[in-house]
Amino acid sequence: MSRPTTRPTPRSVLVVGGGTAGNGLTVLLRRAGIAVDLVEAEADWNATAGSGITLQGNALRVLREIGVWEQVRDLGFPSHELAILAVDGTVRHVRKDIRTGGDGLPATVGMRRPQLQRLLIDAVRASGARVRLGTTVTGLRQDAGGVDVRFSDGGEGRYDLVVAADGLNSATRALIGIEDRPAPTGMAIWRAPAPRPRHVRRTEIVYGGPCFIAGYCPTSEHTVYAYLAERNRDRATLPPSAYAEEMRALAAGYGGAWEEIRASITDSAQVNYTWFDRLLVEGPWHRGRVVLAGDAAHCCPPTLAQGAAMSLEDIAVLAELLTTRADWDDRLFADYRDRRLPRVRTVVDASVRLGQWLLDGVRDADVPGLIGRTMAVLEEQP
Numbered sequence: 001m002s003r004p005t006t007r008p009t010p011r012s013v014l015v016v017g018g019g020t021a022g023n024g025l026t027v028l029l030r031r032a033g034i035a036v037d038l039v040e041a042e043a044d045w046n047a048t049a050g051s052g053i054t055l056q057g058n059a060l061r062v063l064r065e066i067g068v069w070e071q072v073r074d075l076g077f078p079s080h081e082l083a084i085l086a087v088d089g090t091v092r093h094v095r096k097d098i099r100t101g102g103d104g105l106p107a108t109v110g111m112r113r114p115q116l117q118r119l120l121i122d123a124v125r126a127s128g129a130r131v132r133l134g135t136t137v138t139g140l141r142q143d144a145g146g147v148d149v150r151f152s153d154g155g156e157g158r159y160d161l162v163v164a165a166d167g168l169n170s171a172t173r174a175l176i177g178i179e180d181r182p183a184p185t186g187m188a189i190w191r192a193p194a195p196r197p198r199h200v201r202r203t204e205i206v207y208g209g210p211c212f213i214a215g216y217c218p219t220s221e222h223t224v225y226a227y228l229a230e231r232n233r234d235r236a237t238l239p240p241s242a243y244a245e246e247m248r249a250l251a252a253g254y255g256g257a258w259e260e261i262r263a264s265i266t267d268s269a270q271v272n273y274t275w276f277d278r279l280l281v282e283g284p285w286h287r288g289r290v291v292l293a294g295d296a297a298h299c300c301p302p303t304l305a306q307g308a309a310m311s312l313e314d315i316a317v318l319a320e321l322l323t324t325r326a327d328w329d330d331r332l333f334a335d336y337r338d339r340r341l342p343r344v345r346t347v348v349d350a351s352v353r354l355g356q357w358l359l360d361g362v363r364d365a366d367v368p369g370l371i372g373r374t375m376a377v378l379e380e381q382p
């Protein structure tokens, strides 16, 4: 008589952080019948979503798996090419974007970021996960069988697995003793939503002029998000009330659609100023039964618009392993990190290099070559 296989029952997960990675993972795990608690530090779950996002095919592939692709398609603005413009707005070069999600998906979809976050929040709510907003983890204690967690609201829980999806400055990463921290790359970006100038139907970018990068991306029939990247400055000298004026002044150096976009940048509350950071945890992405996902493990400047895509790929791979393997053990977490690290490193290195070439004023850099090689890697399934 064959011995019955003893199937371990590690079937409860705490997800820390309700951003792109945490929300997506929650939905995928709930679909497999796993009990998920999600805690999010912000009381308003959609407070820090920002203005716009470019979702490339490999991100869309995961969003389809999560079950929100149709809504993303209906709300966003698809595109298959990118134009490089001169400072006065004349077209210098048009590049066909690689369809990193395969032929069934657009090369990119631009989207208003709060709408993406709203779709993911609704999917989490519908999944039956238990959500607590305005809550953080204050303590973790592990033994062979699970993780005891203390929360900022005084609550406690015991879980088979904790996923740190709490972003770039992950407090959970620090709690488990992973000492890697993000480092500024030297560049910063101004971003604002604006009405879509009628002829703008793709991302258009200027390299040069008063800023290193001036670009805009349609995010719906009626909107774009516009951005200007420059050398980072001391944030203490930038009063947020002056952001709109500052962004308008920088945008004044650009012609074409920028004239219309610039005129609409009037509300400083709509303008976001952020430094670019780099992070790549090269060592293990887990300690015991606590594992990193998304920006908590890696981040890069958005020069390739791949940060959220890498975060979504992380959670697709992690969910696949958690829902197909009997044992949630060191081997699983090492396999997860080994599957992700080379691909993430390719994206992080290329994203940082593109920014560094601009900071260093390298004129003969092979930008199309680097972008093409990186995107070709991303056509493969993660």
Ligand SMILES: Cc1cc2nc3c(=O)[nH]c(=O)nc-3n(C[C@H](O)[C@H](O)[C@H](O)COP(=O)(O)OP(=O)(O)OC[C@H]3O[C@@H](n4cnc5c(N)ncnc54)[C@H](O)[C@@H]3O)c2cc1C
Residues within 6 Å of the ligand: 016, 017, 018, 019, 020, 021, 022, 039, 040, 041, 042, 048, 052, 053, 054, 055, 056, 059, 135, 136, 137, 165, 166, 167, 168, 170, 171, 172, 189, 274, 293, 294, 295, 296, 299, 302, 305, 306, 307, 308, 309, 310, 311
């Ligand atoms: C300027 C800029 C532009 C970008 N543009 C693009 C783009 O066009 N395309 C693209 O693919 N990527 C882009 N990215 C990258 C993308 O934003 C990130 O990679 C992505 O948001 C990472 O998702 P995440 O869920 O890992 O982290 P986050 O989205 O940062 O989510 C983390 C969540 O955890 C919460 N949290 C934080 N601390 C705690 C805590 N202690 N306890 C509980 N919750 C906590 C936060 O409130 C947040 O909700 C851009 C990034 C920047 C900075």
